[in-house]
Amino acid sequence: MVAQGQRSSQVIVPQARQALDQLKYEVAQEVGIPNYQGYLGDLPSRLNGAVGGNMVRRMIQFAEQQLAGGAATTAAFRQPTQQ
Secondary structure: OOOOOOOOOOOOOHHHHHHHHHHHHHHHHHHOOOOOOOOOOOOOHHHHHHHHHHHHHHHHHHHHHHHOOOOOOOHHHHOOOOO
16 A cells, blocks of 8 residues: 555556566666565665666666657667766
């Protein structure tokens, strides 16, 4: 049950579920969590937050490239450009 005022994490585009999961596992490996599946209760929230934060950064970067008319592909999720 979700507390009042909080959102549930529903996927709006069901076809994106697999791509989001793949992105999550790639980011987790980059952050230093080699096996980011199954029970994660023994991981500090800081590590889980790092995975989520990096996912959001990549998705924002991808969206910015799309809005700017760039030829961004899903590879933009995997290899962010350095600024």
